[in-house]
Amino acid sequence: MEIDALRPTGSPRLAGERQEHIELLAAVPTPLPPIIVHRPTMRVIDGFHRVRAARLRGDTTIAARFFDGDESDAFVLAVQLNVTHGLPLALPDRQSAAERIMASHPHWSDRRVASVAGIAPGTVGEIRRRLGSGAADPEARRLGQDGRMRPLDGTAGRLRAGELLSRQPNLSLRQVARAAGISPETVRDVRNRLRNGEDLLPRSRRRDSDTEPRHAAAPEAGTSEDTRPAPVPAPRGEPATGRRAHPLGRSRADVAPDRVVLVKRLAADPALRFSETGRCLLRLLAIHTVREEEWEAIIGNVPPHCSGVVADLAVQLADKWADFATRVRSDVTASVG
Incomplete structure (x- = not known):
């Protein structure tokens, strides 16, 4: 396609393209991989450096593939591609991209946003809290990496699972998970807490049930943000030491x-x-x-x-x-x- 028909705007790179990388690509004797273009707007999704390199070589056309989704999905694709290949996005670029993705896809879980932006789910959680976009509605749900919607607050699901397991302890994890609307791993955690005589809700959930658990500690199992089991608190009365605390209460x-x-x-x-x-x-x-x-x-x-x-x-x-x-x-x- 004609290079002059392209709109090289909307790059996730805050500082723009790197001149040394453009010159390096321009010197490559073989054809460069096709760029990705958003067909409705003709904006470049992936391949800003290749477009600049083609211009530097004096080319008037460039190989391209088209994407037909909306602009917000086009940006998600741009970030995803720039994180996984070519010249990687800098950390500030990925954090800024995560903010923009959360604004356009507020129903996505922290882990789903993190997988696209190439940063940790905990970092996404901190950004969400800083922006004040965390949902306080106990009925709020988010879309996870597996494509399933899960409740942001698993309190009701945990309590429901506890009731089911108390009445019918022989039910499988998956049966209870389907009935309670939570993940099998959360059911496993609830079952272990029942057996140990512990509260069904982790301390972070009891302390503030209408907010997301902090990612500085291991997140609660089965929420939309993670499916790892909740951390086991350190035994009471354990003497304090000068070592750095471990999530499981051990150094x-x-x-x-x-x-x-x-x-x-x-x-x-x-x-x-x-x-x-x-x-x-x-x-x-x-x-x-x-x-x-x-x-x-x-x-x-x-x-x-x-x-x-x-x-x-x-x-x-x-x-x-x-x-x-x-x-x-x-x-x-x-x-x-």
Whole structure:
């Protein structure tokens, strides 16, 4: 298509395109991948640098593919593509994009927005609270990554699940989840709390039931923001120490030996040892068995000019592990239910 017909506006990059990247693309002798264009407006969705590079080379046409959705969905696609390939968006660009996506898609969960913008769900939650766009309506629901609408406040669902499990303890997790309108993982957490004689609502939910739980701690299981089980509070009367607090009430140094033991135990399992995917999983898990002092040494020696990129990658990898845990638990729940 004709380059002059394009409208190169609306880029998610706050600082615009990078000249050095444009010159690098212009020097490539092979054809560049097609750009993505929003057909109704002719705005460039993906490929701003390629358009500038084509102009620099003196080209009058460029290969393009068209997107026919509305403008808000076109922006979501632009962010998604720029996060996953080419020159990555800077962190401020992704945070700004998350704000814009929350404005155009307020019914999306924090985790869904985070998956598009390439930032952590906790960061999205903080942005939402700062903007004052958190829904206080107890009936509010949000669309998760799996395409399902879930209540923002799981209080009613938890209480309903508790009633069902008390009357019919042999019901499967999935049966209770369908009846209570919550996720199977939330039902699992409710069942464990019943067995342990604990309150069905996590402390954060009891403290302020009409707001979202803070992401600084592990979010409540089964809400639209996450499906991980709620954190177990530290035992009362536990002496305070100078170590950094761990979400499970233990210091990080106390947790590390547990990880080592668990990974060694998994490594002895033939189902993992004698399959390629199993060995790959064991290698990934073994990376995280380093001792506390090794972590501190690594942190203390990250070069200042790399700290932003390293921190951002760590957040993205943590989010990937959280998604991995959710999907593994969901598969187990489905097979049991």
